Amino acid sequence: MKILVFGPPGSGKGTYASRLSAKLGMPHISTGDLVRDEIKNQTEMGKRINDYSSRGLLVPDNVMCQLLQKRIAQPDCKGGFILDGFPRTIPQAQELEKISTTDLVINLQVPDAVVIERLGARLTCRNCGAIYNERFLKPRTPGRCDKCTGQLYQREDDRPSVIQQRLELYRQQTQPLLEHYASKNQIRNITNNQTDVPP
Numbered sequence: 076m077k078i079l080v081f082g083p084p085g086s087g088k089g090t091y092a093s094r095l096s097a098k099l100g101m102p103h104i105s106t107g108d109l110v111r112d113e114i115k116n117q118t119e120m121g122k123r124i125n126d127y128s129s130r131g132l133l134v135p136d137n138v139m140c141q142l143l144q145k146r147i148a149q150p151d152c153k154g155g156f157i158l159d160g161f162p163r164t165i166p167q168a169q170e171l172e173k174i175s176t177t178d179l180v181i182n183l184q185v186p187d188a189v190v191i192e193r194l195g196a197r198l199t200c201r202n203c204g205a206i207y208n209e210r211f212l213k214p215r216t217p218g219r220c221d222k223c224t225g226q227l228y229q230r231e232d233d234r235p236s237v238i239q240q241r242l243e244l245y246r247q248q249t250q251p252l253l254e255h256y257a258s259k260n261q262i263r264n265i266t267n268n269q270t271d272v273p274p
């Protein structure tokens with residue numbers, strides 16, 4: 076079974092996908108992780124990706140698909156996979172269709188107020204980028220990172236007015252994708268509105 080997971084920022088999409096992965100015994104593939112691994116391992120692809128981002132460009136869809144193709148060719152993906160973070164646009168969905176079929180799209184739906192509550196409590200370490208949450212994942216010392224003692228702060232894009240804009244943008248971008256997969260009868264809507272799930 077090849078599953079895609081969609082969800083707005085702060086929907087707990089990554090957490091949901093990894094729980095589903097454990098339950099179904101299928102790998103959770105996050106395109107964000109794939110990109111970070113290539114950069115960390117300084118592969119040829121990683122260098123190309125770095126080159127795009129240093130010029131302020133997004134990773135091109137075909138490059139992303141090459142990474143994905145390599146990953147889903149691994150033996151652990153034989154029985155299927157759970158893909159998180161891709162596709163985000165119709166052209167990406169079309170690229171994906173060249174390398175794999177899909178069976179199911181899990182569309183996480185979370186009320187805006189819940190997202191704002193979750194992300195609004197998020198704190199990021201200025202030094203190492205570690206993420207905390209004032210409510211669910213408190214640092215041991217208030218305002219300081221457990222890992223590196225760096226200063227914790229609220230990112231600009233975690234402010235409520237900015238979160239609202241991010242949610243609007245997400246909906247605009249995702250609507251055509253939902254229609255695309257709805258036409259294949261692959262959408263399953265799931266409400267994920269518990270505030271106790273960390274983002």
Ligand SMILES: [Zn+2]
Nearest residue numbers: 200203220223
């Ligand atoms: Zn830190």
